[in-house]
Amino acid sequence: MRDSEQTRHKILEVSADEIHKKGFTATSLSCILARCEISKGALYHHFANKMELGYVVFEEVYAPAFIALWQPTVEAEDPIEGLCEFFSEMSNTMSCDELVCGCPLNNLCQEMSGVDEGFRIRILAMQQQLNLLISTNLARVSQQLQPDLDFSQVAYFIVSTFHGSSSLSKSSLNKELFDKVIKELCRYIRQLKR
Amino acid sequence: MRDSEQTRHKILEVSADEIHKKGFTATSLSCILARCEISKGALYHHFANKMELGYVVFEEVYAPAFIALWQPTVEAEDPIEGLCEFFSEMSNTMSCDELVCGCPLNNLCQEMSGVDEGFRIRILAMQQQLNLLISTNLARVSQQLQPDLDFSQVAYFIVSTFHGSSSLSKSSLNKELFDKVIKELCRYIRQLKR
């Protein structure tokens, strides 16, 4: 057979990139087909419709990448320094073009949460999973931190700020504002230590 | 004559609401026309095209409302408490439906910054104006605050977190997560005092 799995993988890969750059709605199937060099029939053989394609991209591309990005960060011996290094490195290594694309999770949250329930529940589940990941690892070193901290609250706060700064840099087209927010975020995170 | 100014105003009002709820691209002219009970000819008599309509909505509706919202908050005698009360009140008074719509500025920033230069520069200008508003008012009471604070950095941080929390609540459909982030944000802001 022609390699079915490879075709499917290529579609997911290209779709993930297009959705990241243009958003879900603005991503056209014809553009995906052109980049994959396949026909519309091929795509609809593998996916029921555009929405389902979006779900699979989220589940099989974005979600694993997202966890793979945050998990090592926060499971480091010192999660406080892990987070700070994570954000700082992001500030240093990301190109301006990458930065402007924003975080796929935040982008989809903004665009699709209010439009499609299927996306909404998947995004919410991801947010909660990430929150659990961060808050449990903060709790792990709670004896080094300030007393009376609400770890879940702190975790949502950190992620919100990060997503907000991603959004901010979309309008500035440079890393300056992103860097500023990240610097202050690191200052805040380190303040959590007693 | 039929009241030209009233027609124009109605178009802007309805468009602002539609764009706030659905985003710029997803807002269809036909929907605006239906709600205004006017024809396509009437709309194109007042505005050159959809993009220009969007610009005018931003400049004549969103921008003034945005400044009117933040200015009193931060020009209060104690801007620290002003900000905290502002956020807390938002947490308390906003309905869930309103919350889910998010901040018009942040929404447009996410959707349009990367797509249209005209939107991008307007949004950026607004971000900078807001930053100046907050940072100068923090500087005004700098003797009450921690030493060595970068006020611009702090201001961008606060707005980023606020926008991030707006985004977050889109996926949760309730105020719980928004409240959590806002509570932590107030804790952070009050910590700025020495």
Place this chain on the structure above:
DNA sequence: ATTCTAACCGACCGTTTGGTCGGTTGCAAA
């Protein structure tokens, strides 16, 4: 009463979109 024009109407247009479907092709099993 006539004229002039801003204000408005709505049929029409080209383009793009997601989606359908009858047909073709390649490969593996029988």
Place this chain on the structure above:
DNA sequence: TTTGCAACCGACCAAACGGTCGGTTAGAAT
């Protein structure tokens, strides 16, 4: 060698989009 079917093709479709334009109407100015 034949058969069967997953994999793929691409012409076609209806709907929706932003935008155009020749025509109509209301009302102020002369």
